[in-house]
Each structure stands twice: as C-alpha cells, then as structure tokens.
Amino acid sequence: MKTMSNRIVMVGFGNIGQAILPLLSTHFPEYHVHIFEANIGKSQRDLCRRYNARLTEQRITKDNHGVVLQPLLSSRDYLLNLATSVSTCDLIRLAQLSGAFYLDTCIDPWEYAQAGAGIATSNYALREEVRELRRHSGGCPTAVVAHGANPGFVSILLKKGLIDMASAHGIAHDPCLCAEDWATLARTLDVRVIQISERDTQVGTLARRPGEFVNTWSVDGLVTECLQPAELGWGTHEVKLPPNAHRHQFGSQAAIYLDQPSHTVKVKSWSPNFLDFDAYLITHNEAISIADYLTLREAGVPVYRPTAYYAYHPCDEAIDSMKLLADNTTAAIASTRILKDEIVSGIDELGVFILSGTYPSLWIGSNLSIGKARKLAAQNNATSLQVVAGATAAMAWMRVHPNEGILESDDLDYQFIFDYAEPYWSPIVSQYTSWRPTPASQGLQFEDFLIR
C-alpha cells in the first residue's frame, strides 16, 4: 500500500548501503528508509533497528523489480541502487515512472559477462546504454548515475582543480557553464592526463587467512572491476595505442580498452602523501565520462581530449588478496572480509591528478584518515565515507533540481556538491608538482606511465 510519506528505497545493503545509513539519518531525517537485501545477517538487522529503517530479505531481480519496488515509490521519493548486478537502466525507468529520484554509485547490468567474454558489460558499453536512455529523459525526474567517490565526487574535484590551476597560473578564462567551457579551459591549461589517483593505506590487525579476499569496500565490487578489461579515456595527444588496445565501433569513442583484465595492468602514479606508487589501471566509469565531457570537437572531429583513468593502489591486504585472481577467475577465493572495525591506522588518499604539458601539475583530493572517518559517521571507514558523502550530496542537489533527467557527475553543479561533501572529505590537499612518470616523458604519453 502506497503511503504519502517521504521514502528512500534502497536496493542492496552491503558495505555502502550500511555506510550511508548514518548520513541519511543526519541529512534526510524526514524520510523512511526501506531496504531490500538478498542475504541479511544479524548485524544488518541490528543496524536497521538502530536507524529505524525497514529491512526486507529479498533479492531484486529482472523479473521482480517492478512489482516489488514500484508500489513503494512516489513522486520525489528516492530509489538508491547500491547493489551489484542490479540494472541501472531498468531501475531508472522504474523510478522515473513513479516520479522518484534515482542514484547509484556505479552503472550495473543485471548480469556481468564472464571474464574473457568480451566487452558486452564493459564500463564503456554500460555507459552507452545509459546515454541512449538519457536521450529520452529530458524533463524527467532527476537520476544521477555513478556518483559516489569515484566515479562521482572526483568529477567535482576535477572542476575545482581546473579553476584553481587557472588562478594559480594566472590564466584568464570565461565562466565555465557547460562542457565546452570546461574542455576549453582544460585545453588552455594543456591538460593531457587526468589520473584518478588513490593510495589506500588503511591497515587492520587481523592477518589475512589463506584464500581470504580482504578489502576496505565491497569485495564483489573490486573483484568484478579487476576481472573486467582495463579501460581508459584516450587523449588526442597520444601518439600510439598501447599493446592489446582496441577502439570501440560505437558510441562516444572517448575511450579505449585493453585485452587484459584490469588487475594485470599497472601504471605509475603519485600522491602528495605517498609520492610515487605503482597503481592498477582499474576500469571505472569516470575514466570514460571525464574524457568524454572534456572533448572538444571541430566539425564533429575531436581536436582535444585528455587521457583519463583510475590509478588505484588498494590497501596492502587487498593487493595481497588480488593474487587470488591470478587465473582470472574467482575460484581461489575461499572467503571475503571487509576491513572496518579492525582497522588500526591509515588514510585513504584519493584525488584527481591533473597533469599538464606546460604548467605545474595539480593533485587535489582527500587525505581522510580512519580515525576521523569513524568520528564523522558510524559504520564507516575512510573509503566508504568518501563514497557516501558524494552520494548524499547529489541526493541533496536533486531536491532543488528535480526534473533534470539522467545526469552524470560531470553534469552536476560542482560548487554545491563540493560544499556539501567537503566536511566529510577534508582534509582536502591541493598540491602542485613537477612530477613526471619518467624523466624523459615531457609529452605525457600513456606509455610513459605504463609499467611493463
């Protein structure tokens, strides 16, 4: 029975679903939260009791999502898709039918293709499906896809970074109102490479057991990404494709993919509080959306686009765990564990590294520690708090922009989102550097970053 109260319907109650609950209770106290989760444990029940949320043990599927969820959704309610393998496109359709807002932190299909089975469910293909839906969504209730930390808040940091760089280097520019303005600014700044650069140093007390996959966020999520082909936004300054690289035959053409699972591709990265580190080029939506957003075209032909990708060094125990994927299957994973209460120290350094061919490069991002994350919100570590802060900020923005159709993080008002999420992301570190992946790499070619 549909009631008139405000409702947040949440699909999936894993790491991020649990982490967002305290923020919803702070920022959306007037909403009833109703959660659907396939496998419920005691701690999840306790949590729902504490936050006065309703919890239903049911897997949301292709067949049942309409009949189960639609009766719960009214105009200006929220549908949050925080599950793995629950279709972004189908849930957006459902939300918009009811006049409800929609948000997820990652574009998902109902089912991922098996590793090695091509790119049918690559981030590129999934994004194109959303873009197709978007063409018919103008004026519909606002739906924000792929908006957590990254993908998500990093697109906000990127804009802040571009404005800061222009100001630091004394470069005048027009107000940035649309994608073309931002792309023009990026070109003026000679931005060639944008790394989403993350070095997670959180450590726990418990030793990893044989066969155990340990991470600071969803193990399913990370493993899925690790086994997908590596993907990256492909800049116009690049001279030659990397080994095993392919262009797409459809869609935006902003990105390429490699015939290699993400967990086998390593690149050089850098952060202000770790300096050089070796990162994995993990496929992520923002690599594609940022590259696409910052593309300038003349007569339809791209004349400027930066290379963009996610350069990720998970926490040390996750790195260790990734050896379990050596055969590119999940067969060696005997059990999983998410580091939360047992973390004893560390920060999740996550930011946008904007590399210019002409000017000093800028790393701007968060230095959030586990000690601070715990105090800001229960049920969180530094990693999850960055995700749910980004998501909550976008939810707040939707209320004041209710009929914008389907949007990506790059389309949002960066100042609003930044101001809303900043207390959870701070300390924000903004550091200029002359760092280069190799002494000779003045051109910032992708091959200079690639570790063979």
Added chain:
Amino acid sequence: MKTMSNRIVMVGFGNIGQAILPLLSTHFPEYHVHIFEANIGKSQRDLCRRYNARLTEQRITKDNHGVVLQPLLSSRDYLLNLATSVSTCDLIRLAQLSGAFYLDTCIDPWEYAQAGAGIATSNYALREEVRELRRHSGGCPTAVVAHGANPGFVSILLKKGLIDMASAHGIAHDPCLCAEDWATLARTLDVRVIQISERDTQVGTLARRPGEFVNTWSVDGLVTECLQPAELGWGTHEVKLPPNAHRHQFGSQAAIYLDQPSHTVKVKSWSPNFLDFDAYLITHNEAISIADYLTLREAGVPVYRPTAYYAYHPCDEAIDSMKLLADNTTAAIASTRILKDEIVSGIDELGVFILSGTYPSLWIGSNLSIGKARKLAAQNNATSLQVVAGATAAMAWMRVHPNEGILESDDLDYQFIFDYAEPYWSPIVSQYTSWRPTPASQGLQFEDFLIR
C-alpha cells in the same frame, strides 16, 4: 689536529642523529660529519659507512667535552647536540669559543633531576639558564636552541598561521618585524590558547612485549619529558590557576608548572584528520618560549599573553607503554624499541592550533605519512623527518646569518625556514574550525581543556 675542511660535529647518534644523516648528505654535502656516541651498535656503524661519516665511541661528558670536541671545531663548523643529558649551555660556550655554529632540538642539562625532585631541570629553568647566557652572546656565532619539530618548526608555523588568520578574517596589520609586532597581531586576533597539537597514528606490526616501551622517537627523550612536571605558558586571559599549579619566582614569568608529572595531565585537543582526541600535556620548551615571545607589556606589566602548551597523543603503542611509568619511575621498563622499519601505516599529524576568542580558530600543520617520509629520506619515519627537516632548515639559515648569538625558534626568519622545510613537512593542512573543548567554553579557560 685541526684541519681546514668544513665539519659537522654531532654529539649523540640515537634516533634523531641517525635520521638527520641523509638530510645532511643532501643539503650539506661539502661537510665532513664526525659523530660521538656512547654506545655504538652494528647498524650505526653501517650507517656511518654508507654516509661516509666518522664515528667515535665515546660519551661526551661535563669533564671531557672541551678536550674532545674543541680541537675539531673551526669557524663556521657546526656543533649539533642531539644527545640526551649533554649540556646545551656548555656546548654553546664551546662552539662560540671556536667560531662554530650550534644547534640542538631540546635544551638539556648534564643531568636531569630525579622525578619528584622539584623543578631544577624543568624546561622553564633550563630555558632561563640559556637566556642568561644569551644576554652576553650578542654578535657571537649563531647558536639555535630547541629547534627540531617541536620545539622548533611549530614556532614557524605559528607565525604563518597568524598571518593567514589576519588575511582570512580581513584584519589589517603592520608588518611583523619583531616580537612586539607578532604579539600585537596575536592580541588583535584575540588569540587566547595556542596548542601544539600532535596525534601520531603510526602503527607497527610487532606486538609490544611486557615491559617494553615503544615509541616513534627516542624513548629516553619521551620518558624524561613524561616524568618532568607539566609546564605551560600561562595566558593573561586565565582567571584561575589549575590545581597544583605554581608560578615561578624568577625569570620571564611566562609559564607555570604543575606538581604532577607530565604523563598524568590530560587535556582535550583536536586535529583536522582525527578531530577530538585526549592528549597529554607534556612539558616542552615551545610552550614557554611562545608564550614569552607573544607577551605584551605596559610599564613592565604583562597585558597580553596567550596560554600555550604541547597537547600530545603519541602513537597507540607509546600510550600503552606509558602505563609502565605508573609509579613515576622507569623501574618497570624492561626494554625499549623505536618504531621505524616495522611501521605499516599511519601519519604524524603535528601542527599549531591557534584558538581565538573572537574569530574562527586555525589548525595549521603537517599530515605527513610514513609512506611519504620513507621516500623522502632513508632512516626516517614521519616523526623523525619533521624534527630533522626543522633542524636542517635552521642550519641553512645560520650560514647566511652567522653572527646572531643565541636564538630560539621564535627569533628566526619564518619565511626562510618554512620554505626550506616545507617539502619535508607537506602535506601542510590549514583548517579553520569553530571547535571548542566544551560547548560552554567561550572564554577558552585552561580548565575547559583539562580532563580530570
């Protein structure tokens, strides 16, 4: 036999002595380093070999310091006192006799009074002894006392913070050229409390053994401080003395002391990346020197002075270790260990927390991680690197200001020292906050901070 080559003579080769060696080799490559240490281990010998330093196994004492050290010192050489219980005053006299520069990171006597034996070797008394010597040091070779991280570089950060606050709050002020200018600015900003605020979250892999005292820097140093009476610079805004507090009958009168060892006095503090924490009010030179430096007098009577003290939360294993001091002696300490190679994560968040009665308060300081510290300099963790970066910057400053006599950190050119040490201290975090120790503590009285 005295040679004409440039020489750095180092007394003491413990944690800080070992940590400064890589920085000396970078910033003072043209100097020969000659080290005196009472107890030499194999790793210390290896280190000296690697850095081409000369190492002599000899304890420097009241009786032998002149005859051993003076033949090695010429004009513009450096005498670094990095030992515990080697007299600052006697080594300054020795250096100045030879025309050599002097630096230490802490004012030391030849021997500390036993715990409970009064305040003969309190930081206040030791500083007064240096001040007495200073009166006759004008034009002598430059000697900088108590200049590492804190005491030391924090006095530089304080000045940067005061300028930033004035700019952020739109307060015009005269150029700050002398102590009175800085004190006037602090008064204009209504600065009432200056906490040197430190939250060390570095953690190691090895479990602490029973009776083992573990720390991220000299265990002797920390234990000595813990057992000395708590001391703090005492502000003019304070209404009543804390329990067990005493004023001094001699000297600057800028500070008071408590009839309690430092490790038994706890205060509330805050940092940008940990938020609230309980800290120990550990006696430190900067608490006194800062309060003294920022004192304004009218007709000889203090009309403005901030309260200043060190609010320190050592790493968790050191906190655990401090229980061994429960009887206010070192009897329960069976062994000691300095965390260095076994650190797996963490940052040493160390800054100056400038609390104003009128304006938003500012925390400005370092967020340095172990991962970064290791890459910047061998033989270091985040804690030691902050110390030796401050010390090295002052050494560089002396070369261009060779005849300034005895100076404290507060007397140095803050811009020079900041620029020199900043690469080692960054990321520098600068955060405004409305934090208060208690909701009601608008007056920022010391009793609002004290944890009973």
